[in-house]
Amino acid sequence: MLQKLRDKTSGWIATVILGLLIVPFAFFGMESYMSQQVDNYAARIAQPPSWWKSAPQVWPVSYLWTFHDIDSQVYRERLEMVRMNMREQQGENFDPKAFESVENKRRILDALIDEQLMKLAAERDGIVISDAEVRESIRKFPDFQVDGAFNADRYQLLLASQNPPMSPRDFEARIRDSLKNELIPSGIARSAFVTDAELDRLMRLLGEHRDVGFVALPPVAPDAGEVTAAQIDAWYQAHKSEYRKPETVRLEYVEVDGSAVPAAAVDEAALHKRYQEQIGKYSSTEKRDVAHILVTVAANASDADKKAAEAKAKKLAAEAKAPDADFAALARANSDDAGSKAGGGSLGLIAKGGMPGAFDDTAFAMQAGEVRGPVKTDFGWHIIKVNTVQAAVQRPFEDVRAELEKELQEGSRERAFNELTGKLVDAAYRTPTSLEPAAKALGLPLQTTPAFTRAGGPGIASDQKVLRVAFSETMLQDGTASDPIELGPERTVLVRVIEHEAEKALPLAQVRDAVVAAIRADRQRKAAEAAADALVKAAKAKGLAAAAQEAGLAVADLNDITRGMPVPSPQAAQAFFNEPRPQAGQASVNKVLAGGQYVVFAVRAVRDADIGQVTPQERDTLRKQMSAAHGMQAQNAFIRAARAKYTIKVAEDRL
Numbered sequence: 001m002l003q004k005l006r007d008k009t010s011g012w013i014a015t016v017i018l019g020l021l022i023v024p025f026a027f028f029g030m031e032s033y034m035s036q037q038v039d040n041y042a043a044r045i046a047q048p049p050s051w052w053k054s055a056p057q058v059w060p061v062s063y064l065w066t067f068h069d070i071d072s073q074v075y076r077e078r079l080e081m082v083r084m085n086m087r088e089q090q091g092e093n094f095d096p097k098a099f100e101s102v103e104n105k106r107r108i109l110d111a112l113i114d115e116q117l118m119k120l121a122a123e124r125d126g127i128v129i130s131d132a133e134v135r136e137s138i139r140k141f142p143d144f145q146v147d148g149a150f151n152a153d154r155y156q157l158l159l160a161s162q163n164p165p166m167s168p169r170d171f172e173a174r175i176r177d178s179l180k181n182e183l184i185p186s187g188i189a190r191s192a193f194v195t196d197a198e199l200d201r202l203m204r205l206l207g208e209h210r211d212v213g214f215v216a217l218p219p220v221a222p223d224a225g226e227v228t229a230a231q232i233d234a235w236y237q238a239h240k241s242e243y244r245k246p247e248t249v250r251l252e253y254v255e256v257d258g259s260a261v262p263a264a265a266v267d268e269a270a271l272h273k274r275y276q277e278q279i280g281k282y283s284s285t286e287k288r289d290v291a292h293i294l295v296t297v298a299a300n301a302s303d304a305d306k307k308a309a310e311a312k313a314k315k316l317a318a319e320a321k322a323p324d325a326d327f328a329a330l331a332r333a334n335s336d337d338a339g340s341k342a343g344g345g346s347l348g349l350i351a352k353g354g355m356p357g358a359f360d361d362t363a364f365a366m367q368a369g370e371v372r373g374p375v376k377t378d379f380g381w382h383i384i385k386v387n388t389v390q391a392a393v394q395r396p397f398e399d400v401r402a403e404l405e406k407e408l409q410e411g412s413r414e415r416a417f418n419e420l421t422g423k424l425v426d427a428a429y430r431t432p433t434s435l436e437p438a439a440k441a442l443g444l445p446l447q448t449t450p451a452f453t454r455a456g457g458p459g460i461a462s463d464q465k466v467l468r469v470a471f472s473e474t475m476l477q478d479g480t481a482s483d484p485i486e487l488g489p490e491r492t493v494l495v496r497v498i499e500h501e502a503e504k505a506l507p508l509a510q511v512r513d514a515v516v517a518a519i520r521a522d523r524q525r526k527a528a529e530a531a532a533d534a535l536v537k538a539a540k541a542k543g544l545a546a547a548a549q550e551a552g553l554a555v556a557d558l559n560d561i562t563r564g565m566p567v568p569s570p571q572a573a574q575a576f577f578n579e580p581r582p583q584a585g586q587a588s589v590n591k592v593l594a595g596g597q598y599v600v601f602a603v604r605a606v607r608d609a610d611i612g613q614v615t616p617q618e619r620d621t622l623r624k625q626m627s628a629a630h631g632m633q634a635q636n637a638f639i640r641a642a643r644a645k646y647t648i649k650v651a652e653d654r655l
Contacts, residue, residue, distance in 0.1 A: 042075035042654050043113050044068070046647040047120070057647060068120065070112050072654045076472075082108055084464045096455025100246070105655045117642045118181040129179045134172050137179060188638050189631035194623050200611055202626060203619075207609020211559045212576045213587075214568065214601035215535065215548045220527045223520040235519050236508045243511045248451040249470050250499035253460060254439045255447065256424060258417035258490025263409040271404050275397050278404075283394040285352060289387040290363050291345040293320065293330060293373075294337040296380040313374035313381030320371045320383050327371065327385050336380065349390065359384065417490050425484055428494050432480040435496050451499065460495070463487055469495060476500050532591040532598035539589045544602040569594045572601070581606045 045068040048055040055061050087094045098104065139150040146154055159166045236243065275282070295313040297306055316334055320327050328344025335341045347355075352364055356377040366372055366386045373383035420442065427438035439446040452461045460466050469475060469482050481496045508515070538547035548555045558567060563577050575592035579601075582588045587602040 040072050040654075041069035042072045042651055043070040043109055044649045044651075045070075045113065045116055045120070046649065047645070068116055070109070070116060072651075073473075075109055075112060075655075076468075078112055079105065079108055080464065080468050087464070096453070100454060102652075102655065106650070109650065109655065113643075113648060114639050115181065117639065117646065118185060119177070120646075121184055121642055122180045125184070127180050127183055129176045129183070133179060134176050137175055138172070185635045185638055189628075189635040192627045192631035192634055194626040194630065199619060199623055199626065203611045203614055203622065204608040206563060206622075207611070207614075208577070209560050209562055209607045209609070210576060210603055211557075211605040212561065212601055212603050213544050213555045213557050214572065214576075214599050215544065215553045215555055216568065217528070217532055217535065217553070217598045217600065219597065220524055220531060223523040223527070225520075225523065227516050227519050231519060232512065232515050233508065235522075236511070236515050239515075239518070240505055243506045243514070245501070245504050245506050246453040246455075247471075247503040248453050248499075248501045249476070249497050250451045251449045251461070251466075251470060251495045252435050252498050253447055253449070253493050253495040254424060254428075254435050254444050255460070255487075255491070255493045256417065256421050256444065258413060261413050261416045261420060261490075263413040263416070266405050266408045266412075270408060271401060272397065274404050274408060275400065279394070282400050284392060286364075286392040287349040287351050287390040288363055289349055289390070290347045290355075291327060291331060291385045291387060292337070292340070292347060292359075293327075293335045293345050293383040294340075294380055295334075295374070295382075296336040299378075309381060310374065313383065317371070317373045317383045320373075320385065325371075345385075346387075414490065421484060421492050424494060428481040433496075435481055435494060438481075438494075448498070451501070460487065460493055466493070466495060470497060528598055529593075532600055535600045536589055536591050539587075539600060539602060544587065544589065544600070548600075568599065571595065572599050575599075576601060576603060579603050 046057060047066045047068070048057075049064045049066070052064065055064060057065060083099060086099065138144065138155070143158060144150055144155040156168065159168060159171055293316055295309050295316065297309045301309070316330060319325055320330055328346075331345030332341060335345050337345070340347055350363070353360060355363065356379070358375050359377050359382055362372055362375050363384055363386060366384070368386055368389045371383065371385045374381040375384060376382075424438055424442055424444070427441050428435060431437045436446050438444075449457060449459060449461050452458075454467065454471055456462045456467055461470070463485075465485050465487070469485055474480075475482060475495075475497050479497055481494050484492045484494060486492055535547055535551060535553075538550065541547075545555050556568070558576075561567065561573070561576070564573075566573055571594035572592055575590065575594070579588050579590050582603055582605065587604045589600070589602045591598055591600045593599075
């Protein structure tokens with residue numbers, strides 16, 4: 001049998017078959033047959049090779065394409081960040097249902113796609129950002145400024161306070177990438193301009209006056225007609241997406257609250273030791289209110305210049321030491337110190353060690369009101385006057401005992417809190433599939449939440465950090481305890497998902513009443529719209545006044561109204577100005593739904609604004625606004641054009 005197998009596999013046919021089998025292994029490797037790849041992208045941007053722009057995205061040519069994925073986790077992080085920002089900005093007006101809509105989620109993903117496209121465009125065009133541009137951008141950050149100027153210490157402190165901490169190099173790399181990706185679109189936006197003709201036309205439109213008559217239609221009677229089973233089923237099938245139960249989770253959790261952790265008793269010895277360790281905190285050093293007159297001497301000055309400066313300093317010192325001398329006036333007239341000259345030479349209160357050696361030694365050897373000098377430092381010659389002496393003060397132990405006790409108790413409580421949190425984490429990691437053993441071991445209560453959605457719930461479920469963890473893929477799939485989540489200072493919680501229900505359609509039997517109510521509301525809406533359409537048709541034929549009179553309705557007139565006047569409502573006013581101008585003396589008639597009520601209106605006359613009354617400042621402001629709007633349109637057009645160069649695939653099921 002083995003000989004027959006050898007004979008069958010040694011001919012030219014077998015060679016051809018073997019060659020065909022080698023091809024896929026040569027292109028794609030054995031690993032593609034031995035492993036399974038699971039895609040986890042929210043969006044995939046595909047780009048054909050630069051040398052074959054029209055390459056089809058079909059196997060095996062698709063392997064020549066370049067793919068740039070936006071990971072689902074990156075999308076989720078952006079989604080939660082936007083959710084948190086909107087919740088903070090809108091407060092009670094935040095609408096969780098609207099935020100979870102497909103349209104809103106797609107809008108957030110589109111922003112991520114656009115950012116990736118701009119990054120690809122910058123790389124394609126070889127854009128490079130210099131170190132100087134990065135530094136200048138960072139220096140303009142208001143958060144890094146003190147009194148309007150960049151402060152390096154504040155810069156380092158704010159970066160270190162991030163979670164996780166960020167090094168200056170990492171932050172600068174992020175700024176560099178941001179500047180590189182924004183350079184082309186922002187340059188396009190800034191290049192926009194507006195002509196005088198465009199500006200004049202817009203001003204005439206914005207300042208336009210209109211005469212309008214309108215009729216507010218009364219609400220139609222509630223629909224009480226029969227709703228058949230067929231109608232109910234048809235409505236439900238057409239609106240299934242509106243009758244869904246949102247995704248929910250239920251948690252068990254163990255919380256460590258530092259305020260409930262008892263602090264250890266503090267004895268007198270510990271208090272006295274703490275007092276001695278922090279004696280400097282409760283003591284103020286001696287300070288002196290000092291003024292000076294400076295005669296500068298350059299380091300490379302000639303001997304003659306040095307002698308002249310010394311002679312001038314001695315002369316000024318003699319004048320300053322005179323009984324009737326006005327030291328401040330002498331400083332304003334003669335001092336070379338630009339910083340203190342205008343203030344009469346005042347340096348304010350200084351502490352020991354705050355000035356150059358010889359100056360410092362002299363100032364702290366003088367009496368109040370005394371003048372000495374000249375004193376030589378690296379800056380030149382100084383004539384020094386001590387105005388007042390502020391003696392050192394030390395607060396006694398009894399005065400600060402309560403502060404010391406509070407500090408020690410807080411430190412003790414903090415150590416106990418950290419120790420308890422560490423023990424809880426260790427215990428939870430030993431039995432990650434349940435928090436009950438860890439809670440019992442440490443004497444902490446095991447608590448549970450009611451089921452809640454991604455919009456949040458009561459208690460800890462209202463915290464954004466808890467929501468991010470609770471709905472993370474790891475927590476939903478593994479059912480294990482989370483890492484510690486910091487809810488606030490000395491308040492930490494560990495959570496575990498004990499129940500998860502995916503989003504699902506609600507059965508018709510459960511939402512039948514809601515469907516019937518929706519059908520009747522739709523009938524009522526259509527009846528109201530039909531009444532408005534009938535009045536519009538009659539008004540176009542015989543005029544609004546006659547049509548309204550026949551219907552037993554009253555017409556209200558608004559004359560000489562301008563844009564932005566919210567009468568009779570903002571929606572109605574906007575419709576009045578969106579309506580085309582009347583032609584050949586014929587009023588322009590239409591309807592608008594405003595505040596749940598239909599309004600039928602007729603625009604009788606339109607008058608342009610008198611642009612001769614517009615000031616140059618108003619023209620300049622409007623020109624800048626129009627240029628910004630045109631620039632944004634051009635920027636969006638550039639992004640749309642960039643999108644056309646790629647194939648973008650969105651994983652709708654992962655949004």
